[in-house]
Amino acid sequence: MRNSLIDFYTACCETDKSRRVFDESPQCRDVVTWNAILASYARDERIDVMEDLFEEMPERDVIWWSTMIETGLKCFREMREKGLKFNEAILVTALSACAQLGLLEQGQFVHSSMNSVKFPMSVSIGAGLIDMYAKCGCIEMSKKVFSEMPRRDVWAWNVMISGLAMHSFGKEAVSLFKRFISKGLSPTNVTIVGILNACSRAGFVNDGRHYFKLMREIYGIEPEMEH
Known part of the structure; x- marks a missing residue:
């Protein structure tokens, strides 16, 4: 009932009333309650309050993270519409958010925003894209x-x-890995996870065994659960 009331007031753009219901019985809050009040403040664009709630929230689920990320992306779009400048950290964060939520259109907007001001392609931004x-x-x-x-x-x-x-x-991934090694670069445990995944999906059993063996013997990387 309490969660439904918060949703109702949120739909009516009555954030203060949503908060009043939220504050009535702190001991009765669950994840749904927290997500509901966060959605209310997100709709009201009161980011400062959302940040304060972040510090208080006992556990954060996928819905919570989605709400925060989507709010951040909305702020990025509004920032661009107002002609405000962005920096590398903002771009990388926005691209990471788009990647995690699968928001292609938003990611393309970030990319086009970068191109429109001829923002330099740093290593971090390139990897993010x-x-x-x-x-x-x-x-x-x-x-x-x-x-x-x-x-x-x-x-x-x-x-x-x-x-x-x-x-x-798989074939392109293996070819790229060989180019990577030919340039004198040292693979990390993440590199090995990537190439093993490529071999797995492509059915390259012998190649996969080969790289798994090289991981420890040549590159000194101890196998972990991901490998």
């Missing part, structure tokens, strides 16, 4: 961004290999 496009189903755009990056670090190679694996491009 590759990851976002791969997780949103646009592996060709991931490959395009990767090929156009002026400089790449291990993380950029990792997300590209993992993206190819995710879309069952």
